[in-house]
Amino acid sequence: MIANIRKLFSYRELIVSLTKKELKVKYRGSVLGFLWSLLNPILTMLVYSFVFSIVLRAGIKEFAIFLICALLPFNFLSNSVNYGAGSIIANSNLVNKIYFPREIIPLSIVFANFFNFLFELVALFIVLTVLGYKFYLFLYVLPVAIFIQFFLVVGMTLLVSAINVYFRDLQHLITIIMMVWFFGTPIIYPLEMVPERFQFIIKINPMTIYTAYYRNIFYYVKYPEGAGFPGIPETLIALGITLLVFFVGYFVFKKLEPRFAEEI
Amino acid sequence: MSERVNNYRGSGIKNSGDNIAVDIKSVSKMYRIYHEKIPSLKNTILTRKRTTYEEFLALDNVSFAVNNGQTFGIIGPNGSGKSTLLKLMAKIFLPTCGEVIVNGSLSALLELGAGFHPDLTGRENIYINSAILGMRKREVDKRFDQIVKFSELEKFIDTPVKNYSSGMYMRLGFSIAINVDPDILLVDEVLAVGDQSFQAKCYKAIYDIMKRGKTIIIVSHDLETISDLCSRAAFLKEGKIVDLGNPIRVVSQYRAYVEELEKKRAEDQQREERKKIFKTVIESNIKVVDGEDIEKLSRLDSEQAIKRFGSGDAMVTDIRLLDENENKLDYCKYGDEVKIALDIKFNRKVEGPIFGIRITDIKDNIVYGTNTRTNNLKTEVYDKDESLRVEFAFKVTIIGGNYYVTPAVGYKDSKTYCDWVNNMLTINVLKNEKAEGIANLNSKITIEKIS
Numbered sequence: 235m236i237a238n239i240r241k242l243f244s245y246r247e248l249i250v251s252l253t254k255k256e257l258k259v260k261y262r263g264s265v266l267g268f269l270w271s272l273l274n275p276i277l278t279m280l281v282y283s284f285v286f287s288i289v290l291r292a293g294i295k296e297f298a299i300f301l302i303c304a305l306l307p308f309n310f311l312s313n314s315v316n317y318g319a320g321s322i323i324a325n326s327n328l329v330n331k332i333y334f335p336r337e338i339i340p341l342s343i344v345f346a347n348f349f350n351f352l353f354e355l356v357a358l359f360i361v362l363t364v365l366g367y368k369f370y371l372f373l374y375v376l377p378v379a380i381f382i383q384f385f386l387v388v389g390m391t392l393l394v395s396a397i398n399v400y401f402r403d404l405q406h407l408i409t410i411i412m413m414v415w416f417f418g419t420p421i422i423y424p425l426e427m428v429p430e431r432f433q434f435i436i437k438i439n440p441m442t443i444y445t446a447y448y449r450n451i452f453y454y455v456k457y458p459e460g461a462g463f464p465g466i467p468e469t470l471i472a473l474g475i476t477l478l479v480f481f482v483g484y485f486v487f488k489k490l491e492p493r494f495a496e497e498i
Numbered sequence: 499m500s501e502r503v504n505n506y507r508g509s510g511i512k513n514s515g516d517n518i519a520v521d522i523k524s525v526s527k528m529y530r531i532y533h534e535k536i537p538s539l540k541n542t543i544l545t546r547k548r549t550t551y552e553e554f555l556a557l558d559n560v561s562f563a564v565n566n567g568q569t570f571g572i573i574g575p576n577g578s579g580k581s582t583l584l585k586l587m588a589k590i591f592l593p594t595c596g597e598v599i600v601n602g603s604l605s606a607l608l609e610l611g612a613g614f615h616p617d618l619t620g621r622e623n624i625y626i627n628s629a630i631l632g633m634r635k636r637e638v639d640k641r642f643d644q645i646v647k648f649s650e651l652e653k654f655i656d657t658p659v660k661n662y663s664s665g666m667y668m669r670l671g672f673s674i675a676i677n678v679d680p681d682i683l684l685v686d687e688v689l690a691v692g693d694q695s696f697q698a699k700c701y702k703a704i705y706d707i708m709k710r711g712k713t714i715i716i717v718s719h720d721l722e723t724i725s726d727l728c729s730r731a732a733f734l735k736e737g738k739i740v741d742l743g744n745p746i747r748v749v750s751q752y753r754a755y756v757e758e759l760e761k762k763r764a765e766d767q768q769r770e771e772r773k774k775i776f777k778t779v780i781e782s783n784i785k786v787v788d789g790e791d792i793e794k795l796s797r798l799d800s801e802q803a804i805k806r807f808g809s810g811d812a813m814v815t816d817i818r819l820l821d822e823n824e825n826k827l828d829y830c831k832y833g834d835e836v837k838i839a840l841d842i843k844f845n846r847k848v849e850g851p852i853f854g855i856r857i858t859d860i861k862d863n864i865v866y867g868t869n870t871r872t873n874n875l876k877t878e879v880y881d882k883d884e885s886l887r888v889e890f891a892f893k894v895t896i897i898g899g900n901y902y903v904t905p906a907v908g909y910k911d912s913k914t915y916c917d918w919v920n921n922m923l924t925i926n927v928l929k930n931e932k933a934e935g936i937a938n939l940n941s942k943i944t945i946e947k948i949s
Contacts, residue, residue: 245632247634248629248630251629252626255615258618259615259618328612330590330608331590332613332630332631333588333590492592493592495585496591
């Protein structure tokens with residue numbers, strides 16, 4: 235694995251260039267271009283805010299902010315997985331004709347979505363500043379949270395992109411899985427709303443823990459004292475699951491990779 | 499996994515000499531051909547195995563080595579495993595058994611412009627494609643102008659490549675690939691790019707790479723390229739190496755094989771054609787025997803490839819291609835002395851008929867026509883039930899291809915016919931590599947200095 239990381243490092247320019255390509259191609263030809271990466275979460279946020287604070291009256295203070303600081307990290311995951319699933323097949327002309335470490339393809343998709351995520355965060359900072367949130371107080375926790383979540387995203391994306399070469403059904407299945415995952419993570423609702431007996435299941439989901447971190451940093455502006463959740467044990471479990479997903483994703487990918495060219 | 503990948507890299511180097519660029523050691527490659535192209539999760543879960551497949555041995559225990567600085571050619575018919583071999587060298591496929599050792603950086607031109615994104619401009623694609631081929635951005639910056647100049651696309655470099663013509667697309671692909679400058683270059687049938695002048699440039703670029711002492715491995719159907727460029731060659735057939743070594747010898751081996759194949763095909767075709775003709779002849783004869791009026795016969799099957807008309811007073815009952823010794827031929831080649839023999843049977847008394855043949859090519863151009871009258875040959879009076887054999891002997895001076903022979907028996911007024919059978923015989927002339935067209939004028943070529 236160390237050797238492979240070294241090899242990937244020697245291909246760093248290709249990763250950069252393919253990431254740039256992903257970003258360029260995504261919005262090429264659309265009038266608003268890169269702004270779509272901002273508009274998209276904003277529009278989603280408006281819809282949910284309308285439903286939850288006006289129609290359903292969930293009674294959550296500043297629901298828009300409550301939602302967006304959990305939605306952005308989840309979008310990073312779900313966009314990477316959704317785009318990543320078909321990425322090897324979509325690049326069959328490359329896989330079939332030129333050799334390079336294949337994980338570069340899903341990785342470049344993760345990186346492209348990662349830059350989108352960072353860009354959205356910057357926009358979020360501006361909004362929070364205007365609204366008077368003191369989000370900067372615990373901002374030093376943010377890089378850690380992002381760094382750990384990054385491994386989860388890479389692991390999942392590698393896993394689905396490799397398996398999808400062999401089982402094309404996955405591409406359709408993954409949309410549904412990601413939807414279940416979305417509702418299984420406290421994004422549009424707070425964790426406390428979940429009945430006690432289900433909380434266990436929700437807490438197993440590492441995204442729950444990461445969402446809680448993001449929300450503590452941006453929305454509640456409290457960390458770590460007083461937050462209560464997530465505590466050290468939950469965090470360690472989430473970390474363990476994340477690393478498991480990462481290594482399973484990596485090794486499944488490496489196992490299946492040699493026959494990609496023949497299978498697509 | 500790591501062990502297999504390592505076989506490509508360092509571990510094998512100690513076994514091979516310093517001078518070897520690519521070493522193929524008893525390599526076999528087995529493909530799985532799935533019966534259902536896209537396996538589905540449902541089936542896999544239900545049947546607990548993947549869809550059924552057959553195994554196909556694309557390469558069967560192939561071994562050879564290519565030395566540094568050598569230009570190595572690989573030829574062979576379609577499906578012989580040439581491209582598989584290149585893909586194994588390029589690490590796109592892993593061998594089923596055996597090992598492939600590559601010493602030095604390698605770049606594969608398996609397809610020009612693979613990985614171009616249609617929405618991006620030529621400039622952007624140059625950077626991405628170069629990175630895919632393993633170039634550093636700094637190097638691309640340095641060679642950018644050179645790449646653009648070579649492709650002759652200065653004006654269009656900031657246009658999205660989806661607006662390029664296919665020629666422009668290929669030119670850009672070739673220009674990028676040629677500038678990668680690897681130690682070993684794999685080339686698969688991509689030399690024929692663009693118009694004549696650009697092709698010449700491509701060849702020159704390849705020559706330059708050769709001159710710089712790089713190793714080149716070329717797969718091509720263009721035998722001239724192989725014998726011109728290569729210092730060694732391999733002839734691959736059904737996944738096995740038939741011949742390896744001097745390119746002139748290997749190419750001639752391959753030529754012999756192709757000729758053999760063509761002969762066989764010609765024979766098959768001949769057999770088919772003959773079956774068809776006999777069927778038609780028999781059908782039309784039955785109509786006459788049945789007492790159908792002759793006019794009907796003359797209007798027979800005007801749409802068909804084999805058109806027959808005439809009064810039926812005399813009928814061509816058989817037509818054959820013979821050699822000098824009266825042996826029947828299925829094909830002939832340039833320079834052969836052959837005869838076309840007609841069997842003619844008279845159903846009524848005919849005075850001074852004209853016997854003739856016409857040879858046409860597949861586009862229905864008349865290649866040659868002659869008859870007894872234009873040759874001032876007197877014919878007699880023939881009675882009912884009399885049979886004749888008429889022979890037209892000539893030397894084959896036409897160039898390879900399929901030709902049709904139409905025999906005819908005309909009345910002496912040379913306007914009406916007893917019998918005319920369109921394209922009754924097919925002659926297969928084997929390809930002659932020295933000339934093109936229909937007629938072989940067999941020119942003598944001389945060169946002399948005039949200054």
